[in-house]
Amino acid sequence: MMTQEQLLSVAKEYGSPVYVYDADKITSQYNRLINAFKVDNLRIHYAVKALSNISILKLLNSLGCGLDTVSVQEVKLGLAAGVDPGKIIYTPNGVSLEEIEEVVKLGAQINIDNLSILEQFGSRHPEIPVCIRINPHVMAGGNSKISVGHIDSKFGISIHQMPHLLRIVENTGMHINGIHMHTGSDILDIGVFLHASEILFEAARNFSELEFIDFGSGFKVPYREGDIETDIEDLGLQLTERFNSFCKEYGRELTLAFEPGKYLVSAAGKFLAKVNVIKQTTSTVFAGIDTGFNHLIRPMFYGSHHEITNISNPEAKARFYSVVGYICETDTFGNNRRISEIREGDILSFSNAGAYCFSMASNFNSRYRPPEVMWYKGQAHLIRERETFEDLTRHQVEMNFESLNKELANKN
Numbered sequence: 075m076m077t078q079e080q081l082l083s084v085a086k087e088y089g090s091p092v093y094v095y096d097a098d099k100i101t102s103q104y105n106r107l108i109n110a111f112k113v114d115n116l117r118i119h120y121a122v123k124a125l126s127n128i129s130i131l132k133l134l135n136s137l138g139c140g141l142d143t144v145s146v147q148e149v150k151l152g153l154a155a156g157v158d159p160g161k162i163i164y165t166p167n168g169v170s171l172e173e174i175e176e177v178v179k180l181g182a183q184i185n186i187d188n189l190s191i192l193e194q195f196g197s198r199h200p201e202i203p204v205c206i207r208i209n210p211h212v213m214a215g216g217n218s219k220i221s222v223g224h225i226d227s228k229f230g231i232s233i234h235q236m237p238h239l240l241r242i243v244e245n246t247g248m249h250i251n252g253i254h255m256h257t258g259s260d261i262l263d264i265g266v267f268l269h270a271s272e273i274l275f276e277a278a279r280n281f282s283e284l285e286f287i288d289f290g291s292g293f294k295v296p297y298r299e300g301d302i303e304t305d306i307e308d309l310g311l312q313l314t315e316r317f318n319s320f321c322k323e324y325g326r327e328l329t330l331a332f333e334p335g336k337y338l339v340s341a342a343g344k345f346l347a348k349v350n351v352i353k354q355t356t357s358t359v360f361a362g363i364d365t366g367f368n369h370l371i372r373p374m375f376y377g378s379h380h381e382i383t384n385i386s387n388p389e390a391k392a393r394f395y396s397v398v399g400y401i402c403e404t405d406t407f408g409n410n411r412r413i414s415e416i417r418e419g420d421i422l423s424f425s426n427a428g429a430y431c432f433s434m435a436s437n438f439n440s441r442y443r444p445p446e447v448m449w450y451k452g453q454a455h456l457i458r459e460r461e462t463f464e465d466l467t468r469h470q471v472e473m474n475f476e477s478l479n480k481e482l483a484n485k486n
């Protein structure tokens with residue numbers, strides 16, 4: 075990982091706030107996955123929505139990683155990064171048939187997650203193989219906002235609807251080449267994952283032309299000391315054995331697929347912000363920084379914990395702070411945090427800032443979105459510029475009330 079001096083040098087060169095991604099960490103996470111699953115055919119599809127910078131996609135592509143996409147725009151980003159469309163899977167939810175057809179033309183693998191679209195798609199394009207997203211109704215545990223396996227979830231086709239699904243496949247003559255599940259983020263327990271996998275294997279027996287089984291993601295990464303981390307190596311041992319025995323029974327070597335986002339990029343990212351002001355109230359010391367939930371929304375949106383370190387003053391005595399943003403909303407990054415003494419002008423570093431941080435940033439309060447930097451082989455490379463005032467106005471169309479009113483007055 076990058077040292078505090080290296081992080082400070084990035085903040086100095088590119089200003090604050092700024093996102094930094096450590097390419098080595100992304101690479102080592104990818105290799106850990108590859109080494110954990112010892113099957114003949116393994117395909118990792120990186121979930122683009124976690125962090126969609128083209129240079130990140132290019133880095134992952136160079137490692138051999140494919141992409142998991144949820145919009146036609148993400149598919150196009152992948153193609154722009156040079157990814158082979160055959161290595162892109164498209165797993166949308168609630169999109170139109172027209173968008174799916176657009177993605178078919180781009181050559182990506184289609185994954186369908188509801189019976190209505192399955193029937194319409196199968197009727198129109200029976201020759202195009204599709205993957206189906208099954209909801210095994212297994213709760214991933216953890217935060218309910220990121221759990222998508224429950225019975226009333228909008229994601230996937232319920233396993234209980236298999237008879238209807240099979241009827242659609244038969245009636246349309248369509249080809250199912252893959253079967254998929256994604257039960258949400260934060261798998262705390264491998265047993266739960268393996269249980270869901272059994273349901274997927276059971277479902278897979280209904281289809282004779284499968285090429286792959288995609289187990290989605292939900293790999294948990296630690297956000298603070300003592301957090302549970304999905305034991306990838308243990309999962310690898312157990313699922314590999316089970317998968318290989320299923321393939322034997324099925325009579326064909328299938329590809330084992332996953333689509334992690336967080337696991338690949340979360341820990342690789344740091345978000346650096348500068349302290350504008352220290353403010354004391356009767357009970358609290360606030361450290362106000364030059365950012366807000368416009369740049370990093372996870373703490374406010376999900377209640378996520380991001381470790382905060384004062385990299386400008388790491389050796390000082392620790393004190394308690396509430397770290398807050400500069401926008402006109404309550405935007406608390408961390409309450410009652412023990413951080414080495416903070417002075418105005420210090421740079422604070424947020425950990426786990428790779429996944430769902432920049433990609434969820436906005437222009438709220440008309441602030442510019444921050445730059446992104448890739449740390450690659452000991453050097454910083456700018457991979458996105460800080461926005462400018464022109465970015466705020468670019469697509470706005472100004473009304474000319476004066477001439478409009480004149481025109482209207484003349485008409486009357």
Ligand SMILES: *Cc1c(COP(=O)(O)O)cnc(C)c1O
Nearest residue numbers: 121256259291292333334335336
């Ligand atoms: C978001 C998403 C992922 C990635 O989830 P992580 O928790 O970031 O690993 C994978 N698959 C699908 C279909 C998704 O929507």
